[in-house]
Amino acid sequence: xxxxxxxxxxxxxxxxxxxxxxxxxxxxxxxxxxxxxxxxxxxxxxxxxxxxxxxxxxxxxxxxxxxxxxxxxxxxxxxxxxxxxxxxxxxxxxxxxxxxxxxxx
Numbered sequence: 001x002x003x004x005x006x007x008x009x010x011x012x013x014x015x016x017x018x019x020x021x022x023x024x025x026x027x028x029x030x031x032x033x034x035x036x037x038x039x040x041x042x043x044x045x046x047x048x049x050x051x052x053x054x055x056x057x058x059x060x061x062x063x064x065x066x067x068x069x070x071x072x073x074x075x076x077x078x079x080x081x082x083x084x085x086x087x088x089x090x091x092x093x094x095x096x097x098x099x100x101x102x103x104x105x
Contacts, residue, residue: 027067040080040095
């Protein structure tokens with residue numbers, strides 16, 4: 001995947017956006033796309049959406065969870081609330097950080 005590129009004549013915001021996505025992996029970009037398209041989700045629901053959208057993708061559930069944690073640590077995602085999963089455990093609902101919405105790609 002080639003990185004996003006901005007032309008020298010583009011405004012500074014285009015260059016900043018280009019720099020911000022240049023080092024994102026395909027998995028991270030897909031996670032951001034899913035959360036942007038479908039809104040905040042818990043990890044299990046996000047993984048279910050991933051499997052529906054990219055059925056033949058070999059990415060493991062653990063890899064998706066790890067990339068979620070990396071995106072959160074990098075400040076691109078935030079906890080937007082909590083819910084209870086099927087096992088009755090309290091789990092985080094994760095979404096795109098509010099300041100980034102609409103400026104991801």
